[in-house]
Amino acid sequence: MASNVDVSGNTVLTSPPVQQSDDAHGYYTPGEPIRDTKAPSGPIKDRWTTHKMNNRLVNPANRRKLDIIIVGTGLAGGAAAATLGEAGYNVKSFCYQDSPRRAHSIAAQGGINAAKNYKEDGDSVYRLFYDTVKGGDYRSRESNVYRLAEVSTNIIDQCVAQGVPFAREYGGLLDNRSFGGVQVSRTFYARGQTGQQLLIGAYQAMERQVAAGTVTQYTRHEMLELIVADGKARGIVARDLVTGEIETHLADVVVLASGGYGNVFYLSTNAMGSNVTAAWRAHRKGAYMANPCYTQIHPTCIPVSGDHQSKLTLMSESLRNDGRIWVPKNREDCDKDPRDIPEEDRDYYLERIYPSFGNLVPRDIASRQAKNVCDEGRGVGPMVGDFRRGVYLDFADAINRLGEDAVREKYGNLFDMYERITGENPYQVPMRIYPAVHYVMGGLWVDYDLQSNIEGLFVTGEANFSDHGANRLGASALMQGLADGYFVLPNTIREYLADGPFAPIDESHPDVVAARTSVEDRIQKFLSINGNRTVDSYHKELGNIMWEYCGMERSEDGLRKAIDMIRELKADFWSNVKVLGTADSLNQSLEKAGRVADFLELGELMCIDALNRRESCGGHFRAESQTEDGEALRHDEEFAYVAAWEFGGEGGQPVLHKEDLVYTAIEMKQRSYK
Amino acid sequence: MRLTLKIWRQQNASAPGAMKTYDLDGVSTDMSFLEMLDVLNEQLQSQGEEPVAFDHDCREGICGSCSLMINGQAHGPEVTTTCQLHMRSFKDGDTITVEPWRAAGFPVVKDLVVDRSAFDRIIQAGGFISANTGSAPEANSVPAPRDKAMRAFDVATCIGCGACVASCPNGSASLFMGAKITHLGELPQGQPERYSRVVDMVAQHDAEGFGGCTNIGECAAACPKGIPLDVISQLNRDLRDALRQGR
Numbered sequence: 022m023a024s025n026v027d028v029s030g031n032t033v034l035t036s037p038p039v040q041q042s043d044d045a046h047g048y049y050t051p052g053e054p055i056r057d058t059k060a061p062s063g064p065i066k067d068r069w070t071t072h073k074m075n076n077r078l079v080n081p082a083n084r085r086k087l088d089i090i091i092v093g094t095g096l097a098g099g100a101a102a103a104t105l106g107e108a109g110y111n112v113k114s115f116c117y118q119d120s121p122r123r124a125h126s127i128a129a130q131g132g133i134n135a136a137k138n139y140k141e142d143g144d145s146v147y148r149l150f151y152d153t154v155k156g157g158d159y160r161s162r163e164s165n166v167y168r169l170a171e172v173s174t175n176i177i178d179q180c181v182a183q184g185v186p187f188a189r190e191y192g193g194l195l196d197n198r199s200f201g202g203v204q205v206s207r208t209f210y211a212r213g214q215t216g217q218q219l220l221i222g223a224y225q226a227m228e229r230q231v232a233a234g235t236v237t238q239y240t241r242h243e244m245l246e247l248i249v250a251d252g253k254a255r256g257i258v259a260r261d262l263v264t265g266e267i268e269t270h271l272a273d274v275v276v277l278a279s280g281g282y283g284n285v286f287y288l289s290t291n292a293m294g295s296n297v298t299a300a301w302r303a304h305r306k307g308a309y310m311a312n313p314c315y316t317q318i319h320p321t322c323i324p325v326s327g328d329h330q331s332k333l334t335l336m337s338e339s340l341r342n343d344g345r346i347w348v349p350k351n352r353e354d355c356d357k358d359p360r361d362i363p364e365e366d367r368d369y370y371l372e373r374i375y376p377s378f379g380n381l382v383p384r385d386i387a388s389r390q391a392k393n394v395c396d397e398g399r400g401v402g403p404m405v406g407d408f409r410r411g412v413y414l415d416f417a418d419a420i421n422r423l424g425e426d427a428v429r430e431k432y433g434n435l436f437d438m439y440e441r442i443t444g445e446n447p448y449q450v451p452m453r454i455y456p457a458v459h460y461v462m463g464g465l466w467v468d469y470d471l472q473s474n475i476e477g478l479f480v481t482g483e484a485n486f487s488d489h490g491a492n493r494l495g496a497s498a499l500m501q502g503l504a505d506g507y508f509v510l511p512n513t514i515r516e517y518l519a520d521g522p523f524a525p526i527d528e529s530h531p532d533v534v535a536a537r538t539s540v541e542d543r544i545q546k547f548l549s550i551n552g553n554r555t556v557d558s559y560h561k562e563l564g565n566i567m568w569e570y571c572g573m574e575r576s577e578d579g580l581r582k583a584i585d586m587i588r589e590l591k592a593d594f595w596s597n598v599k600v601l602g603t604a605d606s607l608n609q610s611l612e613k614a615g616r617v618a619d620f621l622e623l624g625e626l627m628c629i630d631a632l633n634r635r636e637s638c639g640g641h642f643r644a645e646s647q648t649e650d651g652e653a654l655r656h657d658e659e660f661a662y663v664a665a666w667e668f669g670g671e672g673g674q675p676v677l678h679k680e681d682l683v684y685t686a687i688e689m690k691q692r693s694y695k
Numbered sequence: 696m697r698l699t700l701k702i703w704r705q706q707n708a709s710a711p712g713a714m715k716t717y718d719l720d721g722v723s724t725d726m727s728f729l730e731m732l733d734v735l736n737e738q739l740q741s742q743g744e745e746p747v748a749f750d751h752d753c754r755e756g757i758c759g760s761c762s763l764m765i766n767g768q769a770h771g772p773e774v775t776t777t778c779q780l781h782m783r784s785f786k787d788g789d790t791i792t793v794e795p796w797r798a799a800g801f802p803v804v805k806d807l808v809v810d811r812s813a814f815d816r817i818i819q820a821g822g823f824i825s826a827n828t829g830s831a832p833e834a835n836s837v838p839a840p841r842d843k844a845m846r847a848f849d850v851a852t853c854i855g856c857g858a859c860v861a862s863c864p865n866g867s868a869s870l871f872m873g874a875k876i877t878h879l880g881e882l883p884q885g886q887p888e889r890y891s892r893v894v895d896m897v898a899q900h901d902a903e904g905f906g907g908c909t910n911i912g913e914c915a916a917a918c919p920k921g922i923p924l925d926v927i928s929q930l931n932r933d934l935r936d937a938l939r940q941g942r
Contacts, residue, residue, distance in 0.1 A: 127753065139835065182826035192838060211848055212848065218848070225824070240815075290755075292758060
């Protein structure tokens with residue numbers, strides 16, 4: 022591993038990419054490249070230490086004069102609110118839920134990585150860094166990822182001190198497991214509810230600061246606009262979701278920790294309320310959106326049961342360790358009882374195509390092949406639209422080999438969950454699974470300080486783009502959220518705040534008035550269209566377009582078609598949507614209307630980004646870029662860059678700014694799972 | 696299947712509310728209870744009637760947002776959250792009543808949505824371990840006995856939904872509070888603040904208008920996460936020890 026790599030940081034191992042293709046020609050405007058990301062130079066292991074040292078400090082007496090707005094209370098937002106509150110800043114925290122504890126970080130199951138090397142199995146900060154960059158298919162920024170690996174160990178210390186009940190061994194020390202196909206055991210976990218326990222830890226730390234008076238929490242509040250005054254982010258416009266009141270909140274700095282936008286696909290494992298509005302409003306105010314087409318699709322979710330389906334539920338990938346995935350060889354067998362289909366009529370397609378990895382191929386390959394066999398008409402389960410969207414995950418062999426009790430011990434809680442949702446007993450009938458959108462690697466562009474290109478706007482957690490490249494490793498989302506919130510942001514935001522407090526502005530400032538007015542106008546517009554279609558019906562249709570054309574496999578023709586369809590749908594939405602109720606009360610349809618309006622714009626940009634990126638990379642397969650064997654083919658010489666999109670104005674084309682990815686501490690390699 | 700739904704409608708906190716009856720056809724047994732309400736809401740909107748407001752978010756049983764009294768039971772007839780309750784638990788032709796959580800500590804906001812911010816304030820009063828970021832010792836420097844860590848985890852799975860309060864004839868939040876007292880009290884890191892925590896949390900609980908515990912046990916029976924009743928004993932034991940110490 023990496024023995025021929027020069028870790029001094031002085032040798033650049035990659036040459037800058039030169040893009041040959043221009044598939045998105047006519048859909049975008051080329052812009053200036055991004056040259057400075059504030060990433061320090063020098064040996065990679067010293068960069069964060071040096072940078073922390075160079076970032077200026079804020080005198081404790083000055084901190085309480087500085088106001089910080091944080092939008093979102095998941096791991097990244099909650100941890101940041103707690104930490105900045107402890108430091109003595111004046112923090113205002115916003116969430117749309119009725120309590121900060123409900124943010125969707127709570128639903129993460131698996132675990133959190135940290136380079137503690139408690140198992141003495143050869144783990145190290147460098148190895149965690151290496152695995153994360155490789156897992157991201159060489160599309161993340163090496164300085165950021167190294168820092169993430171470096172602070173991972175502090176996260177575990179912090180969480181244990183807060184009382185997070187991680188799994189322990191009999192001697193009372195912390196237990197680890199191996200996760201996501203890596204060869205070391207570095208994942209800390211709290212049964213299948215690690216996200217919940219970490220979030221409750223951050224939430225309690227934050228509530229402690231609420232009691233101390235350093236953090237004020239605004240629950241059931243949704244950010245609807247970013248206030249940029251004199252070139253700096255200075256506040257937000259938020260709606261009190263109970264009274265409907267439009268409020269202006271001003272500050273010295275704004276932090277978005279508002280999560281990912283997987284719900285652009287309508288069906289995903291995200292919470293129903295998860296949305297892109299905070300990030301998209303910032304994008305429209307000038308913040309670049311980076312790699313928006315990078316989404317992660319998880320192969321082992323419970324399939325859709327009908328048109329009423331509102332969300333998808335993930336089951337741990339560990340199921341693939343013992344379950345065998347198959348579909349019938351013949352279409353006419355698809356509606357038979359699977360137990361009546363003889364062995365010779367079953368197609369264990371992953372074992373057939375990938376004999377060495379079989380059912381344990383990476384997430385994206387397992388997902389893509391599942392969609393392929395279903396698109397061929399060999400899917401199983403109920404018809405949804407024109408297809409049966411499911412494949413079998415069969416434990417019959419495992420039950421024969423290990424016995425039902427052993428299988429129950431390993432997977433009992435997952436089998437129970439499956440039975441509760443589907444009404445089928447997976448000990449007797451093979452489970453059905455289908456891929457679902459789970460996480461987005463794309464997000465607002467940030468520099469090494471997690472600051473966007475708008476001064477004073479910082480972005481953390483899933484809402485930013487920086488650490489996972491084109492694919493995220495298992496147990497890394499929790500790590501990144503907490504790294505950003507507890508250890509990175511508090512050490513970078515002070516460099517910006519050292520120049521504060523900034524000149525006071527009030528509600529009469531023209532930029533504040535304009536932001537507020539635009540929010541009020543938009544709400545009136547939604548309520549006055551009074552058309553014939555509900556918000557949800559538009560959201561579902563958008564989701565279908567995105568899933569079909571901008572999901573696991575994309576093609577040039579499909580993406581062009583999708584862009585046209587989304588534009589048409591968007592025009593129809595603004596003339597024919599029906600939003601009932603009033604603006605001055607709790608109005609869940611109105612909330613959804615704003616979110617779906619933003620998803621429609623985001624969806625178009627995602628398709629343009631995917632169209633431009635004519636390579637198969639990370640979680641994404643581009644039909645025009647494959648090997649002779651039909652495997653994903655990356656094009657480093659053309660696409661080893663971050664695509665950072667600038668809003669091109671209403672009706673205008675987005676502007677593409679490229680940030681070349683330069684590697685000094687790791688060599689790029691193509692993967693192979695055959 | 697075809698259902699008759701009797702649902703509490705209330706425009707806002709100060710307006711009077713009333714039960715309203717709706718007929719809903721074409722309900723599939725595979726729908727979750729909330730998906731059934733989604734279908735009702737689509738139908739209401741197409742008829743020009745405002746949809747029923749209800750709290751929900753993750754729809755996988757972990758965020759604790761959903762909160763419905765279904766036929767008089769918190770989260771309905773199964774021991775799970777409303778979002779994980781499926782329509783196969785009901786029969787064609789059933790009449791189902793749907794109400795918001797009923798408790799003095801949880802005032803109604805609109806329709807089926809209630810205000811549970813009192814739970815946040817109980818946590819603010821002491822439901823934490825004071826450990827500033829950066830001040831933590833090496834994680835393995837303080838071993839925690841495995842059985843205690845497991846008990847801490849078991850009760851830390853509380854999702855803060857409020858079903859315990861809604862089920863309790865006294866409207867008490869003792870199970871919620873006991874779960875937190877036990878979670879933190881079982882761990883070595885939680886010891887320094889153990890006694891001040893229980894006194895402060897109980898004082899806040901009472902100030903919020905929640906009732907006292909009379910050991911009825913409806914709370915534990917309704918808890919979708921199976922938090923056991925004995926966390927309340929642990930709460931009372933810690934409270935007694937704290938008061939003896941003159942706190």
